[in-house]
Amino acid sequence: MLKALFLVALALVPIPALAQTVDNDDVTINKLLVVPQGGQFEAGRQMSIQVDITSSRQDSILYIVQVKDQDGYTDYLGWEEVSFTGQRSFELPWTPQKEGRYIIQVFVWDGLSTPKPLSKASAGFLDVAGVSSVARCVGAAVCFSGTVTRITDGDTIRVNNIAIRLALVNTPERGEPGYKEATDFTAALCPVGSTALVDEDDGQQAGSYGRMVAKVFCGDKMLNAELLESGHAVASTNFCDESEFASEPWAHKYGCR
Ligand SMILES: [Ca+2]
Ligand SMILES: [Ca+2]
Known part of the structure; x- marks a missing residue:
């Protein structure tokens, strides 16, 4: 069976309050993307949160992904310190446990010990379905x-x-x-x-x-x-x-x- 892979590009919405504190433009978040493993945005299914960043800094940077549920609670917080110049894509795994709308935010900081924002934050919405409401194929048989x-x-x-x-x-x-x-x-x-x-x-x-x-x-x-x-x-x-x-x-x- 051919499994369709759904890609959803989240709208990039700069957050003004954070944007004001950015004093350089050598780091840019190009894209925020969520890809479900196996085709559906469904509770209990692992998603890959993919972040595409361009950096011209020689020093390492820290990118942070925060996922909040519709009640404002943080459902997931992940980060990684990376060192590169040019454009790179990174991904972090996240498994939503319940259905609903989630807000996904990405920040780039100097580092954990020097929490200085380096780029405008990006954010987007993602709607996750409940398991019971989704009819889907599993396995490889007919x-x-x-x-x-x-x-x-x-x-x-x-x-x-x-x-x-x-x-x-x-x-x-x-x-x-x-x-x-x-x-x-x-x-x-x-x-x-x-x-x-x-x-x-x-x-x-x-x-x-x-x-x-x-x-x-x-x-x-x-x-x-x-x-x-x-x-x-x-x-x-x-x-x-x-x-x-x-x-x-x-x-x-x-x-x-
Ligand atoms: Ca089957
Ligand atoms: Ca029977």
Whole structure:
């Protein structure tokens, strides 16, 4: 699967109060960029904060990155003392733990012991999504978006006429208590004709009785987890050892360790 890499150039907004204290122009912050590992700006995912600086100083400089959340709390503070002349790019890792808007600021100082600003500060906003609201592919096995063509029962559906058995969950069989409720639940969340994202379980690519074993997203909901949360399914913990998804929070919550 080809993973798209999203790049977001943050708007460079000089901060006047700091800009006034700058008495030279031999250091410039050219660019502030945040690149998520694997494609999405999503809570829990590591981001690379990239700073592009031009310096004509012979001495080392200190660049500082500060990330504040929307309530003004500092979520991340990182710095590095570097020595170079010309233009260079640097990066620091940051993993937001929750969704929301973050303010990212970059400063360049003389050094930690001589905190004299050397350039105008730059800042930008970044919106990070919550994990649950993002449908995405993980792993290297099949992942596709298609149309729900049939609801077989609670844990088996067809997407683009391909039979999909939901990974790590089991709903009652025909004739068992709860069969109809589970089937109706799945049909309501992923109606025939709607669009679903199917992420094959990399650990169970052999399938199950001719069906692809997968995680299915309908809109912003993950069907596997929703069936467990609503009590219409039980976790198939005997597949935890094989499943690609066993370490995900929803699987953990229902018994995969
Ligand atoms: Ca997968
Ligand atoms: Ca079943």
